[in-house]
Amino acid sequence: MSRPAFYRTIVIAVALALLEAACRLGWIDRFSLIPPSEMLQSAAHILASGEYTRDILVTFGTVAGAAILSVMGGFAVGLILYRWPRLKRAADPFLASYYAVPSFIFYPLFIVMFGLNRWPLVAVAFVFAFVAMAISTVDGFLSVRPILLRAARSMRLTRTQTLRLVILPAAAPYLFTGVKLAIVYAFIGVVAGEFILSGSGLGYRIAFAYQSFETATMYGLMLILLVSVVTINMMLWSRERRLHARLSR
Amino acid sequence: MSISATEPVSAPLSPVSAGQAHVAVRGLMRVYPAAAGRASLHALGPIDLDLMRGEFFSVVGPSGCGKSTLLDVLAGLSVPSEGTATFEGRRIAGSVPDGIGVVFQEDSSFPWLTVFDNAAFGLRRLGAAETEVKARVHDALRLIGLSAFAGAYPAQLSGGMRQRVCIARTLVMRPRFILLDEPFGALDQQTRLLMGDELLRLWRETGATILLITHSLDEAALLSDRVGVMSARPGRFIDVIETGWSRDRDSRIASDGKFGAITGRIWSQLREESLKSMEVAP
Numbered sequence: 001m002s003r004p005a006f007y008r009t010i011v012i013a014v015a016l017a018l019l020e021a022a023c024r025l026g027w028i029d030r031f032s033l034i035p036p037s038e039m040l041q042s043a044a045h046i047l048a049s050g051e052y053t054r055d056i057l058v059t060f061g062t063v064a065g066a067a068i069l070s071v072m073g074g075f076a077v078g079l080i081l082y083r084w085p086r087l088k089r090a091a092d093p094f095l096a097s098y099y100a101v102p103s104f105i106f107y108p109l110f111i112v113m114f115g116l117n118r119w120p121l122v123a124v125a126f127v128f129a130f131v132a133m134a135i136s137t138v139d140g141f142l143s144v145r146p147i148l149l150r151a152a153r154s155m156r157l158t159r160t161q162t163l164r165l166v167i168l169p170a171a172a173p174y175l176f177t178g179v180k181l182a183i184v185y186a187f188i189g190v191v192a193g194e195f196i197l198s199g200s201g202l203g204y205r206i207a208f209a210y211q212s213f214e215t216a217t218m219y220g221l222m223l224i225l226l227v228s229v230v231t232i233n234m235m236l237w238s239r240e241r242r243l244h245a246r247l248s249r
Numbered sequence: 250m251s252i253s254a255t256e257p258v259s260a261p262l263s264p265v266s267a268g269q270a271h272v273a274v275r276g277l278m279r280v281y282p283a284a285a286g287r288a289s290l291h292a293l294g295p296i297d298l299d300l301m302r303g304e305f306f307s308v309v310g311p312s313g314c315g316k317s318t319l320l321d322v323l324a325g326l327s328v329p330s331e332g333t334a335t336f337e338g339r340r341i342a343g344s345v346p347d348g349i350g351v352v353f354q355e356d357s358s359f360p361w362l363t364v365f366d367n368a369a370f371g372l373r374r375l376g377a378a379e380t381e382v383k384a385r386v387h388d389a390l391r392l393i394g395l396s397a398f399a400g401a402y403p404a405q406l407s408g409g410m411r412q413r414v415c416i417a418r419t420l421v422m423r424p425r426f427i428l429l430d431e432p433f434g435a436l437d438q439q440t441r442l443l444m445g446d447e448l449l450r451l452w453r454e455t456g457a458t459i460l461l462i463t464h465s466l467d468e469a470a471l472l473s474d475r476v477g478v479m480s481a482r483p484g485r486f487i488d489v490i491e492t493g494w495s496r497d498r499d500s501r502i503a504s505d506g507k508f509g510a511i512t513g514r515i516w517s518q519l520r521e522e523s524l525k526s527m528e529v530a531p
Contacts, residue, residue: 145355147353147355147356147357148357148359150326150353150357151351151353151357151359151415153326153345154324154326154345154350154351154353155345155370155371155374155422156344156345156347157374161374165370165374166359169359169361169362170359170360170361172361245404246360246361246402246404247360247361247404
C-alpha cells in the first residue's frame with residue numbers, strides 16, 4: 001500500500017470510529033444517524049434478502065443506458081465541434097454556461113414527450129451528462145500536439161486513419177475523463193430523478209424509507225449506492241491516472 | 250561559392266547538377282497569400298537544387314528564411330506556389346510520396362505506444378506480416394541502439410532517445426530520401442555530436458539521400474557532402490559548399506583544420522544574411 005493510500009485509510013478508519021462512538025455514546029441522535037456498523041448490517045441484510053434487488057438493478061440499468069447514450073452522443077457532438085471550428089466558436093458560450101441551467105426543469109417536458117416510464121429519467125440524465133462528454137471530447141481532440149498530426153501526414157495516413165490511430169489515442173485521457181464524468185452525472189441524474197417522481201429504483205426506495213422513518217433501511221440503501229458509485233469512480237480514476245502518466249512527456 | 254575540405258577554393262554557385270538527380274527542384278517558390286489583415290508573405294525562392302542519390306545535403310540559413318518551408322514542400326506536406334520538385338522523376342505535389350521519410354525537430358513519437366510499436370507503426374498500417382515487422386523493427390532498433398528499450402514507453406526515455414525512436418520509425422519504412430528538420434535541435438552539444446555519428450552510420454548503411462535542415466554550422470560542416478547556405482527571407486541558395494569529406498567520416502573530423510575553414514566559410518556567407526533577417530524581423 002502506498003503512503004498516501006495508507007494515510008487515506010487511517011483518516012477514513014478514524015472518522016468511522018469517531019462516528020460509531022458518537023452514535024453509540026448518544027452524542028448523535030440515533031433517529032437521525034445510526035452507527036456505521038449498523039449501516040453495514042442493514043446493507044448486508046438488504047443485499048441478502050433480495051427485497052430491493054429489482055430496484056438496484058432498475059437504477060443501475062437506467063444509469064448504464066443513460067451513460068452509454070451520453071458517451072456516444074457527447075462523443076458525436078464533440079467530434080462535430082472539432083471538425084467544424086466555426087460551429088464550436090458559435091457553441092462555446094452555450095457550452096460555458098450549460099451547467100448553470102438546472103437540467104431537472106426539463107423533467108415535466110420529458111414526461112410529456114416519453115410518458116410515465118423510465119425514459120424521462122434517462123433523458124434527464126442524458127441532458128445532464130452528455131455535455132461533459134462533448135466538452136472533454138473536443139478539448140481532448142484540440143489538445144493533440146500538431147506535430148503528431150504532421151507525423152501522421154508524413155506517414156500518409158488518411159483522415160480516418162489519423163482519427164483512429166493518432167487523435168483518439170492521443171486524446172484518450174480526456175475521453176476517459178469525459179466517460180467518468182458522464183457516468184457520475186448519469187448516476188446523479190437518475191437517482192435524483194427517482195427521488196422526485198419515480199415509483200421504483202434506489203432513489204425512490206431511499207426517499208420512501210426516509211418518509212417512512214425506516215432509518216436503517218435508508219442508510220443501508222445509501223451505503224450500497226455510495227459504495228457502488230465510489231468503487232466505479234475509483235476504478236475509472238485509477239485507469240485515468242495510468243493513462244495520463246503514460247502520455248505525459 | 251564552392252569549397253573543398255582538402256583545398257578551399259572559390260567556384261561558381263551551382264546547386265544544380267548536370268547528371269540525373271535523385272531529387273530535383275526547379276524555380277520553387279512559396280508565397281503565403283494575404284489573410285486576415287496580413288499582407289502576403291514571400292517565404293521561399295526561387296530555388297533550384299539537385300540532390301544526387303546517396304548524397305548528404307545540409308541546409309543552413311538565418312531564422313525565418315524558409316528552411317522548414319523548403320522541407321515541407323519536398324516532403325509533400327505543403328504545395329509550392331510556383332515551380333516544381335521531383336523525387337525519382339515523379340512530381341511531389343501536396344502529398345508525401347512513397348519512399349520519402351521525415352524526421353521533425355519536435356519529438357513526434359506516439360506516447361501511447363512502446364518503442365517497438367512506435368517503430369512498427371508505419372509497417373503495420375501497410376498491413377505487413379508480423380514476422381517481417383518484427384525483423385525490420387529489431388534491425389532498426391539495433392541500428393539506433395534502442396534494442397534494450399523496445400518495451401519502454403517514450404515517457405520513460407530521454408529527449409535524445411525519443412528522437413531516435415522517431416528516426417527508427419522512419420528507417421523501418423526504408424525511405425530512399427530522408428528529410429530531417431533540426432532533429433537534434435533540443436539536445437546538448439555532446440549528444441548532438443554522438444547522434445550525428447549515428448546519423449552518418451545510418452546514412453552509410455541505408456544508402457539513402459539525406460536533406461538535413463539545421464541551425465548548427467558545425468553540424469552542417471561535419472555531416473554533409475554539401476552545405477546549402479540560404480539568404481534571409483525569401484530564402485534562396487546564395488552558396489553551396491562542397492565539404493569533400495570521405496564517406497566514412499565521423500565527429501572526429503571536428504579536430505581537422507579543414508573543418509574550421511568550412512565552418513568559417515559558411516559563417517562568412519551567413520553572417521550578413523543573419524543581420525538582414527534581424528533587421529527585417531517584425
